[in-house]
Amino acid sequence: MTTPANAAPPNRLDSLTSLRFFAAGAVVILHLSLQFVLPDAIGLAAGLGYVAVAFFFSLSGFVLAWTARPGEDARRFYSRRFARIWPSHATVTALAIPVILLAGGTPVWGALPFVLTFTHVWIPSPAWHYAFNGPSWSLGAEAFFYALFPALIRVARWQQQRLRRLAAVTVAMMAAAALAVVFVVPDTAWGFLLYLNPLYRIGEFALGMLLAMAIRRGWRAPWPTWVPVASCACVYAALLRFAPHDSEGAIPRILxxxxxxxxxxxxxxxxxxxxxxxxxxxxxxxxxxxxxxRSFALYLIHVPLITAFHAGVAGRKLDHTVNLALAIGLLAASVGAAHLLYIAVERPAERRLREFFVRRSAQGALHG
Incomplete structure (x- = not known):
């Protein structure tokens, strides 16, 4: 059964919402593996947490293009995105400050204005683009994508008869950029240029947009979900076994x-x-x-939680069973903390901010 191209498909796609949880969970496991000695199989699989960020960027482009309304005012779009991500981000940033102090660190105070305005990802220093709450660097990239989205969606709609060509051009530009970096700069700089850099990662976002538009126009995937999931696992296993590793002993993230x-x-x-x-x-x-x-809340809250707990057990010698038990417990605790952040901050703050922006827009129109 397929939906005709001229029919209105459902606005909310629940399966994609569920997949966000697994992607966020992969990021949590990655960060747990950096703090606790876990079984080799888990440690190797944890590298998928880096790839999960690509999934988030791609899915973000897909969802925004899927839900975009023709003629939507750019200011309305920006206000909705701000209401969606800033309150939880600001809350977790504030919570991270005592955690950093507890762990014996010093907050990078100079980075705080950049963190709160989603611009810290543009600063090459790791101390700055990972300041306060490491995963928030990706929000800086998302903010850049949001800034360009109204223009990108207009171009995509204008050229919607040529979606394949647009996708091919996007892939070619990403490939050219990656090859230029790989062959010109040392691999120690690849992480910033090809992993953190919003100018590169916007390609994933744009491809997600084009995929959403293709499906809105009637194209349907002829394969079940488990087939690409299994294929992804097999390809990653092959990379672990056969791919060249960088100077730090890891598979290059770009690869x-x-x-x-x-x-x-x-x-x-x-x-x-x-x-x-x-x-x-x-x-x-x-x-x-x-x-x-609750995946966005989970993505934001887990690093401060892991850091706070690890600071309490630092220096203690723990056997493998205890490490695994602690990691599982922290995974569960992160999900619980994400639920609290979701119901106490994310949802109510988003609702109130959106109501505020709607009232302000109405008042502006009245006085205009």
């Missing part, structure tokens, strides 16, 4: 992202197709959707 990105898009396409077709899949379960709704 992992490039190899797995097609499968990430295939997962998004399959999950969206299943939802549009009305298929009842495990990803549409109420529990997974609720966890997906």
């Amino acid at each position: 992992a992202d490039s190899a797995l990105l097609p499968f990430l898009f295939a997962i998004i396409a399959a999950a969206a197709t299943a939802d549009i077709s009305g298929r009842n899949t495990p990803l549409r379960s109420r529990t997974l959707v609720a966890l997906g709704d």
